Amino acid sequence: MMAYLALAIGLMVADHRGQYGQQIRARMAWLTEPMWWLASAPSRAFTASREGLALRGQMQEDNARLRRELEISSARLNRLNAVAEENLRLRELLGGTRGYRLNVQMAGVLDIDLDPYRQRLVLDAGSNTGVRVGQALIDSGGVLGQVIEVGPRRSTALLLTDPDHAVPVQVVRTGLRAIAYGMGRTDRLNLPNIPQSADIRVGDLLVTSGIGGRFPAGFPVGTIAELNPDATRLFVVAQAQPAAHFERGLEVLLVSNLPPVTDMGPPAPRPSPTPATPAAQAPKPAPGNLP
Incomplete structure (x- = not known):
């Protein structure tokens, strides 16, 4: 017992002064690190798969939500286009600001x-x-x-x-x-x-x-x-x-x-006045007749 106690005290003193134990632990850790990596591989694989499934589920939910929002936005856009066309037709009927653009x-x-x-x-x-x-x-x-x-x-x-x-x-x-x-x-x-x-x-x-x-x-x-x-x-x-x-x-x-867009073409040319012909003139009364 005394011999073991003396040996333990000697080893502690040597480790404290020469840092031999730290060097040995570092080398042992380098040797045992692959074993720890292999031992923790199933846990890491399970965690990665769970995170991947959660991320995939979240992406599917986001995709479905974005699809719904896109459908709603498309419906609203179609409704606005229909209202705009109707507004344009009403403006044409009323003769208002027809064909206004921005x-x-x-x-x-x-x-x-x-x-x-x-x-x-x-x-x-x-x-x-x-x-x-x-x-x-x-x-x-x-x-x-x-x-x-x-x-x-x-x-x-x-x-x-x-x-x-x-x-x-x-x-x-x-x-x-x-x-x-x-x-x-x-x-x-x-x-x-x-x-x-x-x-x-x-x-x-x-x-x-x-x-x-x-x-x-x-x-x-x-x-x-x-x-x-x-x-x-x-x-x-x-x-x-x-x-x-x-x-x-x-x-x-x-x-x-x-400026408003108009669909009217160029104005039609105005017909030139036709000069009066002698046939078109009123006949003169004959001499001796009462008008």
Whole structure:
């Protein structure tokens, strides 16, 4: 016992000073590592197969969901195409803005000024690329504003929320028309002078009405957020949350109405007047006869 104890103490002292035990353990680990890898192979294979099955199941669910969404989107698109064709036929019958189309152009944002008293947007497109004063700006959310200054390579747009900006809007649910004014805030638009009897609610969607021809009809403008009576208690003042993303996005679309398309051909030539012939002239009375 004493001999074994002395041997153990000697080995511990040698291991502490010479680190012999650590070297031996490292070599033994190198030798036993293949055995550990083989022993853990079934567990790793089971884990990999389970993760693969779960990933495959998730992909199948996502694929089915995307297929359903695609079918729904296709149905909606077909419905919108049918409505557009019907709208075009009605416009033809009514003699309205027949064949209106949109001119769309993309432009990049160089600078944006969101000062409460001056809200402007500088674009990297100008008259050289066809930009002109009055074109409407939209992004993925809705209407941003309109172009007010155009240079050869740059243009400046007035944002929808500028205090000097106004846009004709229409409530989608009821067709009520109003004017939305900027308030100098990127989260609010003001709609004053709404009659008390008007059917308008919080949450109603506002789109451009197309009145005036500056903004094409049908683009989202905002959503009604508040309804309050004015000072006279005779009208309602509504405040709307803008649909556009004023504080993010590096590209915008410039849209404008193209002239209506007409199917009428060139006017038919007018027939030239036929000169009167002597036969066509009234006969003169004979001498001596009473007229």
